[in-house]
Amino acid sequence: GFGGRGGGSFGGPAVGTVPYMKVSELEAYDATYTAPVDMDSSLARAVDALNISSTMDEGLSREIPVGTQTERTTRSLVNFFPVIVPKDKEIQVYTVSFDPEELVPLAGESTRLRQALINNLDKAAEAPLDLTTVVFSGGNVLYSLNPLPRLEYPFKLRGDKGEGMIKFVFKKTLGWKNAEGKLQITPEHVQIFGAVFQKAQRTLPGMCRIGKQTYDLTPNKDYEWEHGTYGPLQLIPGAGAKLISADKGAMLNIDISFRVMHLESAYDMITKRRVNPRELERRNAVVMYSNKSFLIQRVDTSKTPDDMLEWKFKGQPEKTTYFEYLCRKYPEKVKAGDLKDRRQPMVVEHDKKFDQDNFYIAQYIRVCGLSDKMKSDFSFMKELRARIGANPKHRAFLTSQLALPSQSQTKFWSILGQWDFSISAKLLEIPTRVLEPPTVAFGDESVQNAGKWEVFDRNSRRSHSMALPPVFGRVFFICENTGGDVGMFLREIERKASDMKMAFRPQVIELRTRDPQAFVRQIEDIDRKEGSGDARKGKTLIMISMPEKDERPGNLYTRIKQLTLHTNIVTQCVLIRSNQKGGQGVKAQMTAVQICAKLGGIPWQVTSPKGVPQEGTMVVGVDFHHSKVGGAASLMGVVASMNLDTMQCWQSVVQLPENATVAKTPEFTQALKDAISAYQDFNQGATPERLVVFRNGIGETQFLEIGRSEVAALKGELSLVAPGCKLVFCLTFKSTKARIFEMGDRDNEFNNPQPGTVLDGGGIFNKSGFFEFLLVPQVVTQGCVTPIKVLCLHNDYDQGNGDGVQKVTQTSLQYLTFHLCHSFFNWFGTIKMPSVCEYAGRMAKFVGTHRDPTPIIPKYLSTGFYYL
Secondary structure, three states: OOOOOOOOOOOOOOOOOOOEEEHHHHHHHOHHHOOOOEOOHHHHHHHHHHOOOOOOOOOOOOOOOOOOOOOEEEEEEEOEEEEEOOOOOOEEEEEEEEEOOOOOOOOOOOHHHHHHHHHHHHHOOOOOOOHHHEEEOOOOEEEEOOOOOOOEEEEEOHHHOOEEEEEEEEEEEEOOEOOOOOEEOOHHHHHHHHHHHHHHHOOOOOEEEEOOEEEEOOOOHHHEEEEOOOEEEEEEEEEEEEEEEEOOEEEEEEEEEEEEEEEEEHHHHHHOOOOOHHHHOOOEEEEOOOOOEEEOOEEEOOOOOOOEEEEEEOOEEEEEEHHHHHHHHOOOOOOOOOOOOOOOOEEEEEEOOOOEEEEEEHHHEEEEOOOHHHHOOHHHHHHHHHHHOOOHHHHHHHHHHHOOOOOOOHHHHHHHHHOOOEEOOOEEEEEEEEOOOOEEEOOOOOEEOOOEOOOEEOOOOEEOOOOEOOOEEEEEEEEOOOOHHHHHHHHHHHHHHHHOOOOOOOEEEEOOOOOHHHHHHHHHHHHHHHOOEEOOOEEEEEEEEOOOOOOOOOOHHHHHHHHHHHHOOEEEEEOOOOOOOOOHHHHHHHHHHHHHHHOOOEOOEEEOOOOOOOOOEEEEEEEEEEEOOOOOEEEEEEEEEEEOOOOEEEEEEEEEOOOOOOOOOHHHHHHHHHHHHHHHHHOOOOOOOEEEEEEOOOOOOOHHHHHHHHHHHHHHHHHHHOOOOEEEEEEEEOOOOOOEEEEOOOOOOEEOOOOOEEEOOOOOOOOOOOEEEEEEOOOOOOOOOOOEEEEEEEEHHHHOOOOOOOOOOHHHHHHHHHHHOOOOOOOOEOOOOOHHHHHHHHHHHHHHHHOOOOOOOOOOOOOOOOOO
């Protein structure tokens, strides 16, 4: 399958030397493509429409003021492999249609059927199609290296469901260079390369496509082990690849991943391990005799291998049992005496391609992926992380070894060679920068600036006081009784709250029952008598000691949070256990910090040495949740900062109309208007001078459409409610395939990058007209860190119109993003995403998950992070 193999043990293969090349070596690798890459014409038109400079470097100084330069530069490897693409080859582009269209519609779930019909053309009686020279993804476009031998081919669906004609119409030729002779990489080029690369991967022995990635099923003792509960298991390595455009040419971004595969068959899991067949549903499976993968729909105990099957053999109809069919179809892998149990169940796949159920004998099926039981098994997950190789050096080595096969796999390289693709087997070394961290200050003036900080002071044996303690209204603590661990927790949280300068004096209500309805009635009674309070005089807080962990639909926790949305009373649920890790003191401390944030207090204050100034800046985070509770709905969370240092925020949830785009939704611009109004109230009438938006929840192929619509809508609204306010609009991408390996002082030494590590150039700078960077904000002690990507889609300051207001530069935007990763009050350390995005996503999910059949949107809980 994939490339080199080592001879290690517990954690996988032994780690050897990681091959890499410097950016400066790229010129020698292929001098033709060292010129800057031009953006494709459609991208250029979009940039012009958005009034975005095609070179974001202009007006975006990265200089740091003299005397404050405490950044440092580091050497790092990234999982990018230089690629040579065809210099002169042109690709033929055809439109594809199926006649009659109703048999194979373009819309809906017929993509796999369309692909299957095209793939059958290599067996056409006249002018068969060479599938290695074409790319077809199931849409209405086909790419070919050569002119097609025919423009019409007949097709016939299985089961006499109809027949028709596949028609091709020549559309254009597609080259890899523009009129100036410079490399151009458009979405079409990315699609073509990806399809060819996957096609080449499928020629490797032992390869199987599971989901969107290809995995190597080759037996490998380095990755096999026996688990006491789940039986024999194997880690199967896979690789996902994507072609990107960089300032030094084309790059292939490859990231490896692993899946767990049960080495026992589904039959053995059911009979020997006593696994409930329902636990196998919706999990991936691999067919042993064909390396085909599918999603398990169900396990059918009413069918057996002796049931009859009608099929065709060399064009002649046959009727045999399922097992006899396998013996004749796969004689090398299925023998007549192999069947273990003639009454064993059948594993069922629903084939969307032909809208039918396919049945597989359970003893020939291996199950992949993790069950819910596995995911909730802490000891198993800890062991799994260790076996995968939670080590940057290990992952860098595996990436270099598993990403590309050895040269002995001639079929793989010949398919790439047909398309004139060549890939370097060396990772790329690039320079990275480490930003100076902000300071984190508590109310007692203690200052910390590490990636993680302590609320508990080990010297004084007391918790730090909060930067801004909340104002308490009435506080209630509802429990079954105050004996044992509950009483100990109550005493601890009162002591911790006192250390934190929080006036936490709850009225304790013992119900003497575990009945969930009794808890609900008590909360409703408090609401009638006390109300929700207000931010100025203090909000009502109800703490509930949960009688048990209950994950059933409509459980007590869900009912309590629904009451939060209905009554606007802040609630805090705690599940108190006798085996609480760290004791009840740790639980009480975390709960006290949560209560502080929920009631509008500020646990700690963050101050950045550089970046966007706090005064005059409003940062807005936007994220989404698609809810199915109380009817399908898309909910947009909007969080706007009133003060960057203290992260006091205004927030709202907006329900988007069905099938409406965000930019054309009046609620979207109304939310912006309300946020600016709240900013003015908070800042004594001052209007924000600069608005920085971090927008999450967008795919990488959609950002141009978002730019045209949402940026235009925001600028139009700003011109009305805050004339002169400058807009900076950024997209955030939490899941990227990029990995950064910081190089140590010794040869072949690699570590996780330090918090604040930024990659914004050095060979992978995006030349599509938008400034983007990768940032590692958090401390990672286990595993290999994944950076986030921030893409600045629009920057008013890029046009040179500073108007006396401090500009938002590349450097200041990076510092602002890093700053925001420090101010999430549900974790004592940095998080991966800017806090405004994390808050917006949490709030939208909270409302979407706990809506009841009468959908509700909170109108009064606009301050305080009540959803943590």
